[in-house]
Amino acid sequence: MFVHETRVRVRYAETDQMGQMYYGRYAELFEVGRVEALRALGFPYRRIEERGILLPVRDLSVRYLMPVRYDDEVIIRTTIMEPLSARIRFRYELLSESGERLTEAETTLVFVDALSKRPCRAPADLIAALAPFFP
Amino acid sequence: MFVHETRVRVRYAETDQMGQMYYGRYAELFEVGRVEALRALGFPYRRIEERGILLPVRDLSVRYLMPVRYDDEVIIRTTIMEPLSARIRFRYELLSESGERLTEAETTLVFVDALSKRPCRAPADLIAALAPFFP
Amino acid sequence: MFVHETRVRVRYAETDQMGQMYYGRYAELFEVGRVEALRALGFPYRRIEERGILLPVRDLSVRYLMPVRYDDEVIIRTTIMEPLSARIRFRYELLSESGERLTEAETTLVFVDALSKRPCRAPADLIAALAPFFP
């Protein structure tokens, strides 16, 4: 299991007139979480794309437990729960600065060849980088 | 069961550099779907808020089956599957103009009193408006 | 001068906690305005891209006169004010249903060759389609 944390501050743009983060904007925080997790592993997503591999999202589920509010500094805890195959699953928790759990979510992404648009295997070096976390 | 369809054209703003709709922007199409479904029932969401009731989203799940692309005119089919209680569940399907299913999703929203921020019952007249669909 | 009008309803996603449309989201309405104006001329923007021409925005200016609110149905009046050259200028007015002017804006877009990423001339047939409006 690989766990990574990063922080992000909620923008005014991300609120709606209910006075909290719009439910669709959370997806961007999950994006930030997984991109920074991959960067910490040595695999900036930009580089993955430069190697001709895309990582579209296949499914998303979110449980909104507590409101996320403007200017909150939210901790995004991202977990890779299982070794890679043709897909990669991420789990996310948004936490307040005092440690309250605000949101839980999961996504599945698939490795796709940018030219053929067909599913492909995960890059071997990414599999290797994650291997120590799944002994 | 209450089913409603509306159409929306995909904006350039909604695409990302993968050349398809960004996975977080779909939430806006689901919003359009449920708002237009409620309007068709005689309950514009704006009016619900004016009566002091908010409808925050509690959970969201999405299965991205086929890419949604720029300038596509997408059919949003929204279904209310069960009678109302303190919550309301919507199911969504995004369909291409030729009828292909592109996306499936579900949300649960809860009725919340705007002042106390506490859960409340669905408005009686909305329950009544939906009753004929759940005989 | 070529003038075109279209309508769009403001989404909850587009509001912020000030209770009106977030200032950055107006850009999407201007996009809808110019895309529908081009479509009315017989030139869906998607087709222009398929011909290997991109139309990036070079400048934007907006005057926010009156708030645009959730669920408002806004009229987008888009005007092409001058014949095309290597650039195309659009003027936009957002109007309420009762005709009040809510917003004024302008953008300049340039024609760019998708392969070389260099400025190029406007397509001859688009110039021709606009010619009758600039006698």
Added chain:
Amino acid sequence: MFVHETRVRVRYAETDQMGQMYYGRYAELFEVGRVEALRALGFPYRRIEERGILLPVRDLSVRYLMPVRYDDEVIIRTTIMEPLSARIRFRYELLSESGERLTEAETTLVFVDALSKRPCRAPADLIAALAPFFP
């Protein structure tokens, strides 16, 4: 003159299928710039709102000089150019890590009383905090 710099990394969500930042999303970077500038002065925007003052944007102008791309870490340089009155003007420059100027922009915001929705004077302590920069 008060100048402040902050950094932000471009999200995938902010790109469009042209492979660069969507022109409407820049507004969020300007928001981040001015909010962090105000925070550096001791005035988090959230606190200003808590005191019953809103700061809606009255005008925006942007010149897109060079594309801003996915995963770029952009420097937002925000400048307050003149002492406050009933309005506050910000100038923004987006710079690449190597110092190239990518974007120039300006906004005017007005101080508005949250209850009456009418223009009001800038808070006296904010005027005082800025005074040393306009000797």
